[in-house]
Amino acid sequence: MVEWTDFERATIQDIFSRIDADIVGPAALSRCLIVYPWTQRYFGSFGNLYNAAAISSNPKVAAHGKVVLSGLQLAVNNMDDIKQTYADLSVLHSEKLHVDPDNFKLLADCLTIVVAAQMGADFNCDVQAAFQKFLAVAVSSLRRQYH
């Protein structure tokens, strides 16, 4: 059972209420596909991922970025049992999507960088630590049903 301090709870709720999910989701996913191009392996049906410009303007990438962020919102709404909340999603990623779970961390790092760019001075050390802890829990829960 993950222990959250009051500061961490408040910080996570604050971040997610402040960021524009429709911007941050697509930005994080396209950054991941650009910075770690091997992650493109999961998106063969998305069309043109040939270069950074194509990825950044690809509508399927944008749509999927929003899906990913709404998945994270689920965790934000259930911070005291992310493991259970993500059980089905974990099975999906393992059994159906066959995603190498090491990739989750890559996307998490890109999300951190995009949020850092959005929040400016408010994204201080303590806020970053809380955010990365939250993402680590989400990633760990998403990995849990892999066998």
Added chain:
Amino acid sequence: MSLTEKDKAAVKALWAKVAKSADAVGADALSRMLLVYPQTKTYFSHWPDRKPGGESVKKHGKRVMGGVALAVSKIDDLTAGLLELSELHAFQLRVDPGNFKLLAHCIQVVLANMFPNDFTPEAHVALDKFLANLALALSEKYR
């Protein structure tokens, strides 16, 4: 994943924009690393304090970014250019090389935070490769 000419150009272009803030970037990145990845504090038990923004952290952040600046100037042959620093890290400091990517991540978070318009996805991928190659050159002499 070695650096292409395009990567090197992108790194130099980004560095030109951020170099004058290098000390601040270093201090902030190091502060974040020590807080977000507390296991990294184990290397600094000899400091009077490890608090984010403290004097020891600021001084060391400046030194680290001096190393990054050196690496940018030696970008065409990082292994040769960072030989002395590699020997320092291998034989005296003995920092586990797994930690280099933690600091690299924090440097990138700080750059995104301080220079959101310059740290584009294209600049990000070039810098990520550069820092990975820098870490490799730094670990060259380990064994």
